[in-house]
Amino acid sequence: MRIIIVGFGNLGRGICKAFVEKADFLRKVHGLVPKVVAVADEFGAAVDENGLDLPQLLKTAESYKTVARYRGGRRGKLVLDLIDEVSADLVFELTPTNIKNGEPGLTHIRRAMQAGKHVITSNKGPLVVAFKELDSLARKQGVEFRYSASVGGAVPVIGLAKKLLSANEISEIRGVLNGTTNYILTRMSAEGVPQEIIIREAQELGLAEKDPTLDIDGIDTACKITILANAVLGMNAKLSDVKVVGIRRITPEATRLAQEAGQMIKLVGIARRDLLEVAPKLVPLGHPLAVGGTLNAVTFKLDLAREISITGFGAGPRETSSSLLGDLIDIHRALGG
Numbered sequence: 001m002r003i004i005i006v007g008f009g010n011l012g013r014g015i016c017k018a019f020v021e022k023a024d025f026l027r028k029v030h031g032l033v034p035k036v037v038a039v040a041d042e043f044g045a046a047v048d049e050n051g052l053d054l055p056q057l058l059k060t061a062e063s064y065k066t067v068a069r070y071r072g073g074r075r076g077k078l079v080l081d082l083i084d085e086v087s088a089d090l091v092f093e094l095t096p097t098n099i100k101n102g103e104p105g106l107t108h109i110r111r112a113m114q115a116g117k118h119v120i121t122s123n124k125g126p127l128v129v130a131f132k133e134l135d136s137l138a139r140k141q142g143v144e145f146r147y148s149a150s151v152g153g154a155v156p157v158i159g160l161a162k163k164l165l166s167a168n169e170i171s172e173i174r175g176v177l178n179g180t181t182n183y184i185l186t187r188m189s190a191e192g193v194p195q196e197i198i199i200r201e202a203q204e205l206g207l208a209e210k211d212p213t214l215d216i217d218g219i220d221t222a223c224k225i226t227i228l229a230n231a232v233l234g235m236n237a238k239l240s241d242v243k244v245v246g247i248r249r250i251t252p253e254a255t256r257l258a259q260e261a262g263q264m265i266k267l268v269g270i271a272r273r274d275l276l277e278v279a280p281k282l283v284p285l286g287h288p289l290a291v292g293g294t295l296n297a298v299t300f301k302l303d304l305a306r307e308i309s310i311t312g313f314g315a316g317p318r319e320t321s322s323s324l325l326g327d328l329i330d331i332h333r334a335l336g337g
């Protein structure tokens with residue numbers, strides 16, 4: 001499979017490391033030989049129609065902060081040219097999330113599909129802004145489109161719902177879908193320390209963004225609820241349809257009182273056909289959603305199976321490569337491989 005990777009940050013590098021580490025496994029178990037023929041970041045690109053030397057590419061990106069310094073690499077905004085001109089089967093779109101207009105990811109994905117290339121993305125922006133359009137475009141162009149990593153990181157929320165639970169009608173999806181806020185709430189409740197101090201420490205540890213607003217105010221979770229509503233419940237939801245309250249007003253005192261009552265406060269996203277909501281909720285200790293630290297957890301309400309819950313790591317380059325690689329294997333199989 002010939003692959004173009006657009007965006008070579010945590011996840012772009014993570015998937016390349018997984019290709020190197022798991023080359024034998026992929027070939028022997030899945031008959032899959034991924035060949036990365038082009039990689040682009042914001043500053044430039046590296047291209048080799050015979051396949052890039054991934055260990056060398058990773059070294060270059062670590063040392064120079066851009067793939068443009070790889071041998072024969074080029075500087076400039078080259079993504080759309082690469083998508084049009086490089087002979088490849090599939091594009092990984094792994095650029096930063098922009099929930100205002102989905103760019104630059106939205107244009108990259110449209111262009112890849114128009115060029116007849118399959119697409120895998122972890123980028124919530126294009127999915128929040130234009131899910132229906134992209135889903136239809138993929139069908140029209142006869143290409144595969146997967147986005148497992150966009151919700152739950154390594155936790156196979158979308159795959160579980162769309163594949164393994166497909167005998168069920170799903171009446172509700174309820175989830176702890178943001179690791180940063182879960183980490184903050186977990187430490188507030190364990191240590192009684194104010195939010196601002198934990199946020200600062202989380203930033204130092206790389207667990208929170210420099211600007212954690214989208215996490216703290218519940219917008220990141222609302223994006224994931226919008227994606228689940230559209231991709232799993234078949235709705236035509238917009239981000240503005242989600243009622244959102246973040247965790248800013250949660251005090252250490254509130255988390256202590258909850259704990260005394262055998263509960264935890266969690267930022268919970270809910271997707272139902274009659275309600276899309278993100279808000280802090282009380283969750284009983286021992287409930288599948290009462291997960292600590294940066295973990296994510298999701299519970300499905302189902303007509304046949306009643307309730308199924310799943311938990312795991314919602315972020316991290318190595319963990320999330322599980323979903324990205326899983327999507328690639330899934331497409332390889334869908335194509336008869």
Ligand SMILES: NC(=O)c1ccc[n+]([C@@H]2O[C@H](COP(=O)([O-])OP(=O)(O)OC[C@H]3O[C@@H](n4cnc5c(N)ncnc54)[C@H](OP(=O)(O)O)[C@@H]3O)[C@@H](O)[C@H]2O)c1
Nearest residue numbers: 007008009010011041042094095096097104122123315316
């Ligand atoms: N990290 C996770 O665990 C995780 C989990 C699930 C989903 N996601 C989502 O996955 C996406 C990628 O995450 P990440 O952590 O890998 O982000 P990241 O580390 O910020 O990497 C983003 C990459 O995209 C590049 N880029 C920015 N604008 C570009 C453009 N116009 N053209 C080409 N490349 C461009 C950046 O290049 P420069 O470095 O040159 O600016 C960088 O290489 C995001 O949408 C994120 O929300 C991340």
